[in-house]
Amino acid sequence: xxxxxxxxxxxxxxxxxxxxxxxxxxxxxxxxxxxxxxxxxxxxxxxxxxxxxxxxxxxxxxxxxxxxxxxxxxxxxxxxxxxxxxxxxxxxxxxxxxxxxxxxxxxxxxxxxxxxxxxxxxxxxxxxxxxxxxxxxxxxxxxxxxxxxxxxxxxxxxxxxxxxxxxxxxxxxxxxxxxxxxxxxxxxxxxxxxxxxxxxxxxxxxxxxxxxxxxxxxxxxxxxxxxxxxxxxxxxxxxxxxxxxxxxxxxxxxxxxxxxxxxxxxxxxxxxxxxxxxxxxxxxxxxxxx
Amino acid sequence: xxxxxxxxxxxxxxxxxxxxxxxxxxxxxxxxxxxxxxxxxxxxxxxxxxxxxxxxxxxxxxxxxxxxxxxxxxxxxxxxxxxxxxxxxxxxxxxxxxxxxxxxxxxxxxxxxxxxxxxxxxxxxxxxxxxxxxxxxxxxxxxxxxxxxxxxxxxxxxxxxxxxxxxxxxxxxxxxxxxxxxxxxxxxxxxxxxxxxxxxxxxxxxxxxxxxxxxxxxxxxxxxxxxxxxxxxxxxxxxxxxxxxxxxxxxxxxxxxxxxxxxxxxxxxxxxxxxxxxxxxxxxxxxxxxxxxxxxxxxxxxxxxxxxxxxxxxxxxxxxxxxxxxxxxxxxxxxxxxxxxxxxxxxxxxxxxxxxxxxxxxxxxxxxxxxxxxxxxxxx
Numbered sequence: 001x002x003x004x005x006x007x008x009x010x011x012x013x014x015x016x017x018x019x020x021x022x023x024x025x026x027x028x029x030x031x032x033x034x035x036x037x038x039x040x041x042x043x044x045x046x047x048x049x050x051x052x053x054x055x056x057x058x059x060x061x062x063x064x065x066x067x068x069x070x071x072x073x074x075x076x077x078x079x080x081x082x083x084x085x086x087x088x089x090x091x092x093x094x095x096x097x098x099x100x101x102x103x104x105x106x107x108x109x110x111x112x113x114x115x116x117x118x119x120x121x122x123x124x125x126x127x128x129x130x131x132x133x134x135x136x137x138x139x140x141x142x143x144x145x146x147x148x149x150x151x152x153x154x155x156x157x158x159x160x161x162x163x164x165x166x167x168x169x170x171x172x173x174x175x176x177x178x179x180x181x182x183x184x185x186x187x188x189x190x191x192x193x194x195x196x197x198x199x200x201x202x203x204x205x206x207x208x209x210x211x212x213x214x215x216x217x218x219x220x221x222x223x224x225x226x227x228x229x230x231x232x233x234x235x236x237x238x239x240x241x242x243x244x245x246x247x248x249x250x251x252x253x254x255x256x257x258x259x260x261x262x263x264x265x266x267x268x269x270x271x272x273x274x275x276x277x278x279x280x281x282x283x284x285x286x287x288x289x290x
Numbered sequence: 291x292x293x294x295x296x297x298x299x300x301x302x303x304x305x306x307x308x309x310x311x312x313x314x315x316x317x318x319x320x321x322x323x324x325x326x327x328x329x330x331x332x333x334x335x336x337x338x339x340x341x342x343x344x345x346x347x348x349x350x351x352x353x354x355x356x357x358x359x360x361x362x363x364x365x366x367x368x369x370x371x372x373x374x375x376x377x378x379x380x381x382x383x384x385x386x387x388x389x390x391x392x393x394x395x396x397x398x399x400x401x402x403x404x405x406x407x408x409x410x411x412x413x414x415x416x417x418x419x420x421x422x423x424x425x426x427x428x429x430x431x432x433x434x435x436x437x438x439x440x441x442x443x444x445x446x447x448x449x450x451x452x453x454x455x456x457x458x459x460x461x462x463x464x465x466x467x468x469x470x471x472x473x474x475x476x477x478x479x480x481x482x483x484x485x486x487x488x489x490x491x492x493x494x495x496x497x498x499x500x501x502x503x504x505x506x507x508x509x510x511x512x513x514x515x516x517x518x519x520x521x522x523x524x525x526x527x528x529x530x531x532x533x534x535x536x537x538x539x540x541x542x543x544x545x546x547x548x549x550x551x552x553x554x555x556x557x558x559x560x561x562x563x564x565x566x567x568x569x570x571x572x573x574x575x576x577x578x579x580x581x582x583x584x585x586x587x588x589x590x591x592x593x594x595x596x597x598x599x600x601x602x603x604x605x606x607x608x609x610x611x612x613x614x615x616x617x618x619x620x621x622x623x624x625x626x627x628x629x630x631x632x633x634x635x636x637x638x639x640x641x642x643x644x645x646x647x648x649x650x651x652x653x654x655x656x657x658x659x660x661x662x663x664x665x666x667x668x669x670x
Contacts, residue, residue: 062525068411069433071393074386077469078397093473094656097383097600099434100530103657107527112539115525115658116441117433119385121413127430131445134452158402162392164409195454196375197426249411276426 001190002136003181004282004290005143007257008049010042011174013246014152018072018173021045029108035091036104039070043101043149044108046175051109054179056143061114061135063146064102065128067249068162069119070095072153101149113141122221123197123271124148125252126278129178130193136182147177148250165220165247172246176253189260189284197276206279207234210268215240217255219271220247230270240267256282260290292447293514294665296366297504297609298358301596302337305357313614313621314641318595320484320496334480337498337597338466351387351415351465352422354501359419359459366505366512370423377427377455379446380416381439382463383601383655384470385431388414415463427455433601436564436655437523439463439502440604440663446506447518456511462502464602471497477531479568485598486625487565487591488572488637495566498597500606515670516612519648520551521663533574533654540578540660544652547662551648558587558664559647560620562611563637564654565591566598567625575654576633587650590638594624604653608665611649615667618645645670 012019021041026032028048033041043064073096077088094100099117106115114135120127125148132144152173153159160167180191198206207216207230217240218227231239242258252269259267259282269280284290303309303318312318320335339354363372388410396402413431420429428449432442439462446458474480474497481494506518524546526539533539548555564575579586592607599606614620623637648666653659 066412068389069386071386071389074389075393075397078390078393081469081472082394082397087472087476088469090473090477093469093476094531096386097435097470097473097656099657099659102434103525103527103530106525106658107530110527112525112527112542114523115434116445116523118445119412119431119433120429121409121411121417121431124413127428130428130454131430131448134448134454138448138451140448155396155402158392158396158405161402161405162389162410167403195428195452197428 001192002133003184004189004191004260005179005181006050006052006054007178007260008046009176009254009257010045010049011172011176011245011254013170013172017154018152037070037073037095039149039151040095040101040104042151042173042175043105043147046147046149046177047105047109047145050145050177050179056109056111058110059113060111060143060145061141062102062106062111063128063132063144064099064117064149065119065124065250066149067124070151072151075153122273123278125250126193126271126280129280130195132180133193136180139182142182144180145177146180147175148253149175150248150250170246172248174248174250174254176250176257178253178257187285187288189282189288189290192281194279197278199275203270203277207237210234210237211266212236213238213265215259215263215265215267217267217269219252222270222272260284291509292450292518293507293509293512294516294518295505295507295512295514296362297502297612298362299500299502299606299609300339300354300358301500301606302339302498303596310613310617313595313610314619316622316624320597332482334475334482335484335496337496339499339501352418355415355419355461358501358503362503362505372423373457374424375427375455376425376457376459377446377449378416378419378425378429378459379442380431380461380463381442381601381604383433383435383438384464384467385412385433434655434659435657436600436603437653437659437661438601438604440651440653440661441523443506443605444521444523444663450506450508456507458506460504460506460605462500462602462605464599465499481567484625485567485594487567487593487623488576488630488633489626490628490630492567492569492572495568495598498599500596500599500602502602502605502609504605504609515668517666519553519664519666520547521661522546522550523661526658526660530658531656532570533660535570535574535577537574537577537581540574540654541581543660543662544578544582547664551664553648553664555583555587557648558650559644561587561589561650561652562607563589563591564652565593567593571654580634586635588638588642590620590623608651611651615644618643620644
């Protein structure tokens with residue numbers, strides 16, 4: 001188990017264009033940010049919402065994850081090169097090449113610890129949090145700021161294709177962050193990432209042993225008929241669902257943050273691909289300070 | 291103790307014995323290519339992994355990955371099928387390879403509906419490797435610019451230390467993407483002729499390609515003469531585009547790496563410098579070493595042999611260090627003379643006979659990414 005010190009969420013379902021973030025960014029961070037693209041602005045907003053007015057130790061690590069990163073910059077550069085015979089802007093090039101979003105988050109919060117952009121084909125959030133959990137358990141880090149950021153792009157048909165979801169799926173965007181520590185001086189919510197993917201029999205066993213009243217959340221990739229079957233089989237569990245603000249790959253962090261914002265108890269988050277499931281458990285006792 | 295059980299590298303040096311011969315002789319010439327995609331772009335030297343100009347790199351990534359991974363599995367496990375619970379950790383500064391084709395086609399006017407691709411994204415190639423070799427362990431794909439693949443190795447080491455896995459396949463991947471070369475050209479960071487690390491007349495980087503793979507494990511599972519002792523990855527918030535030329539951030543990451551690896555400067559046999567041939571980058575690195583060490587250990591740069599392979603350089607250069615030491619030497623640094631007059635210590639001028647000891651590997655990149663780690667070869 002690792003402890004959740006704080007969390008912050010920005011999540012929305014854009015209507016026809018990327019939301020303008022400059023005002024919100026200034027409101028959250030207290031300043032304007034030049035040379036930042038939409039993806040970086042999303043990262044800054046979510047991270048600052050999680051950290052709030054806390055002064056983090058400067059060696060706090062950052063794990064930033066995303067399904068497809070700053071894809072609108074990639075698309076813009078392709079458009080410039082192929083249709084206008086133009087080179088990319090230097091700022092776009094730098095932001096494309098590296099984990100610039102993580103740099104801006106670190107810079108804005110004065111953090112000089114490890115700062116990684118990590119991803120995974122099926123489970124970007126779970127793998128990023130697993131890496132953070134390992135570092136905390138080994139004592140390599142005292143505190144980790146982990147975030148999941150995905151941006152909405154205008155070309156929705158292309159976005160659905162790249163994400164491998166059905167055409168017409170409502171796509172959202174979000175920046176959801178969580179501040180984790182290895183130790184706690186007060187009662188705090190706890191998070192556990194189950195390190196190995198589970199097959200269906202193991203997932204069923206895990207749910208069968210869930211205590212009465214346990215919440216279960218399923219990712220958008222699990223078919224609704226499978227979810228209904230699980231909920232019929234494990235009647236001691238309650239399904240946890242939150243605002244329908246569109247699908248994006250790092251949404252599991254939005255679900256965890258939403259649970260922490262309004263619930264006490266235990267949440268089992270289940271995500272899956274064709275044959276494997278990744279499970280995260282959040283426990284927020286009645287007396288937890290949150 | 292984390293063990294490094296074997297490594298395979300495909301670079302401009304080739305992939306077999308010829309790469310060691312080239313390292314020993316110091317004779318490597320990059321080819322000169324034209325960035326043809328944008329009219330009027332100058333020609334630059336470039337280190338390709340092969341010279342077939344018809345090969346579109348993004349379309350052949352899986353082929354190149356197979357070229358290094360299959361022999362590595364045979365070498366380490368005596369068969370092509372590795373333990374299924376192995377984890378996969380891939381580092382690249384260009385994790386968007388799988389997005390390239392579909393986005394280009396839509397930009398060219400094709401309907402997204404006509405694309406044959408299934409789901410793509412940053413984790414695509416690590417996932418393909420897992421599918422091809424039937425692996426079920428955890429996986430991470432990491433982009434931290436020039437430190438990507440060494441950070442992938444360090445994340446794998448943590449996963450092994452936590453005993454989440456017993457084996458890790460670590461991959462470094464960097465192939466020619468025109469947009470990357472054009473970006474560096476635009477920023478005037480490319481040399482028009484040669485990569486000259488720490489030299490008075492250095493004038494920029496020469497880019498290169500590398501695909502590399504190593505197997506990590508633990509001493510109790512898979513013993514090896516090579517060990518990963520520890521390291522440090524830090525974010526230097528001086529600038530998104532480079533390290534502080536005063537060297538403070540670099541000195542800090544070097545000091546912390548030695549602390550984490552529990553070694554003293556006196557135990558270091560040599561440092562594999564980042565050594566890009568960039569004016570400010572080499573200055574920052576030298577200043578960092580001056581701050582970190584009372585006496586700077588022997589150091590060398592491998593980039594004149596294979597170019598700056600960006601996110602792939604972490605693993606590619608580590609493998610070259612291992613292969614060199616396995617053959618009883620560390621290589622001299624070509625093109626480093628005359629030395630920059632501001633620098634107090636020159637890189638290794640002649641090949642040095644060395645077959646064991648501790649070696650520091652340093653990497654610094656865009657986005658404030660600084661990484662330093664230490665590997666050790668036991669006495670043969």
